[in-house]
Amino acid sequence: MRNRHIEAGLSAQFPPAAILASFVAVCALSGCSVAIPVSSSNNSAMWQGAPEDMTGSIAKPPLKLSRRLDTEDIRRATAAMSTALDPQGSGASVNWDNPQSGAKGSFTPVGQAYPLDGKICRAFLADVSASDATERLQGAACREKTAEWALTDVKPFKKS
Known part of the structure; x- marks a missing residue:
């Protein structure tokens, strides 16, 4: 009997529609962000792979036999x-x-x-x-x- 009283109190306090709405809001707010360029130019650096955005390994300088040699x-x-x-x-x-x-x-x-x-x-x-x-x-x-x-x-x- 006591469990029914608790269940009845919880559903009165948190109706199923409110729980569902809260769940949907949490899912919507926890999504990933996406950057969209505001520029109207078709040559936007974001979409063209601008050289300043490219990454790669830096080549090591060649080894030297001795730093004393010209x-x-x-x-x-x-x-x-x-x-x-x-x-x-x-x-x-x-x-x-x-x-x-x-x-x-x-x-x-x-x-x-x-x-x-x-x-x-x-x-x-x-x-x-x-x-x-x-x-x-x-x-x-x-x-x-x-x-x-x-x-x-x-x-x-x-x-x-």
């Missing part, structure tokens, strides 16, 4: 690296130097060349002497069939 040093070092890492080569160390800057170094291939993402890659050890400092580095470089070798990893040498 442009000519890098050119000479890259030529030596290309010769040293060539899979058809002897696998011997290749030296380079720049008499004008005094920078010099060598590349020694480590292990065999290996494929990676459609490229040929090879690990190396490098010595670089420039600006009265010597660095021993380890890294890897890759190249596509007809392209130049590009550094993919360079870090100070650590014996394992």
Whole structure:
């Protein structure tokens, strides 16, 4: 009997029509918003994909062998690296130097060349002497069939 009294009190307090109206209002107010341009122009940036709205990944700058090397040093070092890492080569160390800057170094291939993402890659050890400092580095470089070798990893040498 007591439950009937409570049910009767609730329906008198909250009639079904009021509950339904409240539910509809909550659903309508909780929807997502949609932005509609007010411009009458057919070239609205919102609909055309304006360049300032486009996103994408930012390309990483190319790795450098050493921050102590100038442009000519890098050119000479890259030529030596290309010769040293060539899979058809002897696998011997290749030296380079720049008499004008005094920078010099060598590349020694480590292990065999290996494929990676459609490229040929090879690990190396490098010595670089420039600006009265010597660095021993380890890294890897890759190249596509007809392209130049590009550094993919360079870090100070650590014996394992």
